Amino acid sequence: MAGFLLRRLVNYAVLIAVATSLAYMLAALALDPRSNYEGRNPRPPAAVVDAQLSLYNLNDRTPLVRRYLRWAGGVLRGDLGRTWNGDRVDAEVRRRVGVTLRLIVLGLVLGSVAGVLTGALAAVRQYGWFDRLSTMAAFVVLAVPTVVLANMLIIMAVWLNDRLGVQVFLVSGEHTPGLDGGVGAGLLDRVKHLALPTVSLALGQIAVYSRYQRNMMLDVLDADFVRTAMAKGLRRRTALVKHALRTALIPAVTYFAFTFGSLLVGATITESVFGWHGMGEELVASIRSNDVNMVAAISCFAALAVLTASLAADVLHAVLDPRVRVS
Amino acid sequence: MTLPEEEYAEIAADAGSGRVPSRTRVVAARFFGTRQGRLGFALLALLFLLAFAGPLVAPWSYTDMDFSAFMRPPSASHWFGTLQTGSDVFALTLRGAQKSLTVGLLVAVVSTAVAAVVGSFAGYFLGWTDRTLMWVADLLLVLPAFLILAIMSPLLAAGRLLLFALMLALFLWMVTSKIVRGMTKAIKEREYVKAARFMGVPPARIIYRHVLPNLASLLVVDATLNVSAAILTETTLSYFGFGIQPPDVSLGALIADGSRTALYAPWTFWFAAGVLVLAVLAVNLVGDSLRDALDPGAGGGR
Numbered sequence: 001m002a003g004f005l006l007r008r009l010v011n012y013a014v015l016i017a018v019a020t021s022l023a024y025m026l027a028a029l030a031l032d033p034r035s036n037y038e039g040r041n042p043r044p045p046a047a048v049v050d051a052q053l054s055l056y057n058l059n060d061r062t063p064l065v066r067r068y069l070r071w072a073g074g075v076l077r078g079d080l081g082r083t084w085n086g087d088r089v090d091a092e093v094r095r096r097v098g099v100t101l102r103l104i105v106l107g108l109v110l111g112s113v114a115g116v117l118t119g120a121l122a123a124v125r126q127y128g129w130f131d132r133l134s135t136m137a138a139f140v141v142l143a144v145p146t147v148v149l150a151n152m153l154i155i156m157a158v159w160l161n162d163r164l165g166v167q168v169f170l171v172s173g174e175h176t177p178g179l180d181g182g183v184g185a186g187l188l189d190r191v192k193h194l195a196l197p198t199v200s201l202a203l204g205q206i207a208v209y210s211r212y213q214r215n216m217m218l219d220v221l222d223a224d225f226v227r228t229a230m231a232k233g234l235r236r237r238t239a240l241v242k243h244a245l246r247t248a249l250i251p252a253v254t255y256f257a258f259t260f261g262s263l264l265v266g267a268t269i270t271e272s273v274f275g276w277h278g279m280g281e282e283l284v285a286s287i288r289s290n291d292v293n294m295v296a297a298i299s300c301f302a303a304l305a306v307l308t309a310s311l312a313a314d315v316l317h318a319v320l321d322p323r324v325r326v327s
Numbered sequence: 328m329t330l331p332e333e334e335y336a337e338i339a340a341d342a343g344s345g346r347v348p349s350r351t352r353v354v355a356a357r358f359f360g361t362r363q364g365r366l367g368f369a370l371l372a373l374l375f376l377l378a379f380a381g382p383l384v385a386p387w388s389y390t391d392m393d394f395s396a397f398m399r400p401p402s403a404s405h406w407f408g409t410l411q412t413g414s415d416v417f418a419l420t421l422r423g424a425q426k427s428l429t430v431g432l433l434v435a436v437v438s439t440a441v442a443a444v445v446g447s448f449a450g451y452f453l454g455w456t457d458r459t460l461m462w463v464a465d466l467l468l469v470l471p472a473f474l475i476l477a478i479m480s481p482l483l484a485a486g487r488l489l490l491f492a493l494m495l496a497l498f499l500w501m502v503t504s505k506i507v508r509g510m511t512k513a514i515k516e517r518e519y520v521k522a523a524r525f526m527g528v529p530p531a532r533i534i535y536r537h538v539l540p541n542l543a544s545l546l547v548v549d550a551t552l553n554v555s556a557a558i559l560t561e562t563t564l565s566y567f568g569f570g571i572q573p574p575d576v577s578l579g580a581l582i583a584d585g586s587r588t589a590l591y592a593p594w595t596f597w598f599a600a601g602v603l604v605l606a607v608l609a610v611n612l613v614g615d616s617l618r619d620a621l622d623p624g625a626g627g628g629r
Contacts, residue, residue, distance in 0.1 A: 015462075019469045030478045139615075143555070143608035145562050147579070148600045151586040158590065265471055269563060273586075284567050287477050295474065302471040 008311070016303045021072070023299035024292070028067060031290040033058040033084045056082040058292055071293065075300075081293035083286075089297045092282070097264070097301075099174060100278035103271065104263050107198040111205025112256050118206060119213025120245055123221060134210055141207035150200045150273040157196055169196055172275040197274045201267065205259065212255060216248040223247070250320050254313045261309030265302045357620035364620065367612025374606050378424035387415035389422040389576060401594055408594035410584070420598050423578040426571055427558050428606065430492050434557035437496035438503075439550040443542065445500065446507025447534050451515055461508070464501040472498035473563070480569040491571065495557055503549045507542055514541050544621035551614030555607045562603060578603045 033056075037049040053059035057070050074081055080089040122131040141149075157169035170176070170192045179189055220226065221244055229239040268280030279298065286294035358364040382388065386404065392414055393405070401408040407416035449460040476494055483491045514520060514537070523533050539546075558578075564570035565579025573580075578599050585596030 015465055015469050019466055022466075023470065023474065026475065026478055030481065139608065139611055140604075143604050143611055145559050145579075145582075145603060145607070147562065147566050147582055147586065148604065151582075151589060151596065151600075155589060266473075268473065269566065272567070283471075283474055284477070287474070287569070295478065299471055299474055302474070303469040306469055 008314075012307045012311070016300065016307060019303045020075075020296060020300040021068070024068060024071060024296040025064065027292045027295040028060075028064055031287070031292050031295070032060070033290045033292060034060060036084050036290055056084065056086060056293070058084060071296070080297045080300075083294055084289060084291050089293050092294070093279075093297055093301060096277065096279045096282050099276055100264060100267060100271070100280065102174070103194075103197055103276050103278055104201060104260075104267055106194065107201030108205065108260060108263065110198065111202035112209055112259075114202065115206040115209025116213045116249070116252060119210035120217050120240075120248070122210065123214045123217030124240060126218065131214075135214075138207040138210055141203050142211075146200065146204065146269045147273070149203065150197075150270060153196050153200055154273070168192070171196060174276055197270050197276065200270055200274075201263075208259075209252065209255070212252055213248065216251055217244060220244045220247045246320065250317060253316045253320060254310075257309040257313035257316065258306070261306040262302075264305040265298060354617075354620045358616055361616045361619065363612050364616030367609050367616060370605060370609035371613060374424065374602070374609060375428060378421050378428055381421045382418065385415070385418050385421065387418045389414070389418040390574065391415060391418070398588075398592055398595075400592075407598045408592070410595055411588070416594055416598055419576050419581055420578075420602055423576045423581050423599060424602050424606065426488070426575065426577040427561060427579075427603065430488065430495065430561050430571075430577075431554040431558040431606075431610070433489075433492040434496045434499065435550045435553035437493060438499040438553050438557075439546055441496065442500035442503035442507055442549065443539055443546055446504035447511045447538050447542070449504070450508035450511025451530060451534055451538065453512075457508070461505070464504055467498060468501045470498075472560075476560075476564055477567065477569040480564070480572070483572065488571070491561075492557075495560060499553055499556060499560075503545075506545065510542055510545070511538055514538050544618075547621060548614055548618045551610055551617060555610045555614075558603070558607055558610075 033053060034049065037044055037052060050059060050061065054062065057067055057074075059067070071081055078090075080093065083089055083092065118134050122128075122134045125131055144152075154171045157171055161167055161169060170189070172193075174190070174193055175186070176189050176193075179186060221240075223244070225247075226239055226244050229243050230236060234242075265279050265283055267278065268283055270276075271278045271280040272284065279301070282294065283298050285291075286298065359368070385406075387393065392412055393409060397409065398411050399405060399409045401416075405415050405417065407420060409415055410419070445460050445464070449457040476498070479494060483494065511534075520533060520537050523537060524530075528536075561570050561577060562579030562582065565577045566583040568580070568583070570579055571577040581599035582596065582603065585599055589596035
């Protein structure tokens with residue numbers, strides 16, 4: 001097991017290095033940080049622009065290989081470089097990861113738990129009213145793009161706020177700046193801000209997980225070990241929860257881990273629509289502002305997140321499934 | 328469920344003349360036997376008809392601007408209303424639907440084909456071929472697709488729809504190719520494949536004749552799922568302005584613009600959003616029924 005894990009880790013390290021290098025090269029070739037300076041009014045002298053760009057290792061007149069080596073050397077020493085106007089990339093990334101985590105964790109937990117329960121319940125009463133209803137609802141949710149869903153929620157919330165005459169939902173940002181009134185009021189304010197993005201994240205998750213979980217559950221419901229458990233005198237409910245659900249959870253775990261990994265940068269739309277300044281928003285902003293080093297840092301982070309998630313999935317898999325531990 | 332009269336007569340006639348009904352016909356009969364399948368197919372056909380035949384009867388084209396009507400609600404001259412610029416929302420929505428449907432179909436075909444070829448070659452040859460191909464698949468899985476596509480968006484300027492679709496397809500084949508690889512490894516051990524191998528049939532021909540037909544059901548379903556995945560990815564990219572470039576429009580770009588004015592001018596948002604939702608829903612319905620129809624274990628249509 002240890003040897004297998006070590007080989008995996010080495011393979012992952014190589015994958016991350018290659019993926020990040022590719023992203024850096026692509027960004028360095030396709031983006032144009034020079035235009036950020038030359039677009040200024042009054043236009044700075046060429047020598048000044050060159051000096052600035054060289055200082056941040058963004059000068060397109062330096063050969064790509066030289067720029068890459070200087071950047072890679074920095075990354076190895078833990079320095080992710082500078083943004084086009086001189087801020088430290090690692091400080092910015094650290095700040096934004098916190099925002100994204102606060103945004104997605106609740107939505108992910110709610111979505112995965114509710115999704116698994118919905119799917120399991122639908123499978124137990126296959127073709128019952130709950131199964132039909134949840135299947136139809138899942139199809140509709142899956143067909144609605146996140147952009148449309150998020151905007152629908154905002155439209156609904158604004159309408160509801162108008163109707164009630166109170167601001168129940170706040171649709172923009174993480175908290176109200178300059179709000180005073182103690183910890184309680186601050187917390188309530190955050191909850192009001194968090195409600196809509198959480199719903200928009202959770203709905204999609206519920207739809208996906210309930211579909212997966214329903215199919216997995218259907219596969220194990222007729223399995224011999226569930227029937228044996230009931231034949232030995234276990235109540236149906238206990239047999240279903242202890243034996244069927246546990247087994248059906250194993251494949252779903254892989255999906256949980258991967259969604260978590262990909263959502264860290266994948267919540268771009270949710271962040272943009274609801275005005276949270278997290279990683280996803282930075283991804284779009286860094287491309288717009290020709291920020292080569294930031295783009296490379298985000299790719300590195302994305303690769304790291306996906307691979308950490310897949311490693312976590314392997315470990316969880318081993319915990320849930322004794323067969324993995326034996327072989 | 329009982330078979331309709333003519334269908335029954337057809338099958339009886341087939342049996343009488345000693346012919347076995349072809350697989351395509353069986354699958355089609357099962358597919359159209361479900362309400363879901365009929366609904367999805369009809370919806371999709373209707374959307375295609377609307378997107379490609381609609382502009383012929385519409386009074387405005389998507390490049391026209393009506394300087395006498397800015398931001399007007401739907402009326403007799405502008406069926407879906409107008410934008411701030413005076414553009415006709417009906418014409419824009421149809422143009423967007425054309426682009427989204429074309430991109431979706433093109434990407435689905437290309438990415439499924441790549442997944443089939445890569446997966447079956449990796450699973451058949453194993454060894455170094457397998458390791459190299461799967462490493463490339465892993466690498467593409469780890470690269471953030473959205474970021475790469477967004478960086479390359481200046482290259483995909485107006486008129487390069489084909490290039491855009493190819494780039495999109497590049498990031499959609501990896502997971503399926505892994506499933507195909509696993510199934511190929513199993514199929515390779517079957518007797519008829521072994522027989523063909525010992526008779527000296529070249530590997531490429533074995534893959535196309537014996538391996539891929541066995542994976543047909545998986546691949547068809549994957550293709551339908553990829554249609555909606557491609558449409559949604561294109562929408563997300565266009566929402567941020569990285570997709571199909573102006574002056575052309577796609578549904579994503581329309582939704583992005585419309586969402587800013589949706590509160591006081593709902594027609595700028597809801598028509599484009601509605602067409603997109605209907606398209607993705609239709610494709611999902613078709614995919615789901617197709618999966619049931621292709622499943623050899625299932626009985627007749629439910």
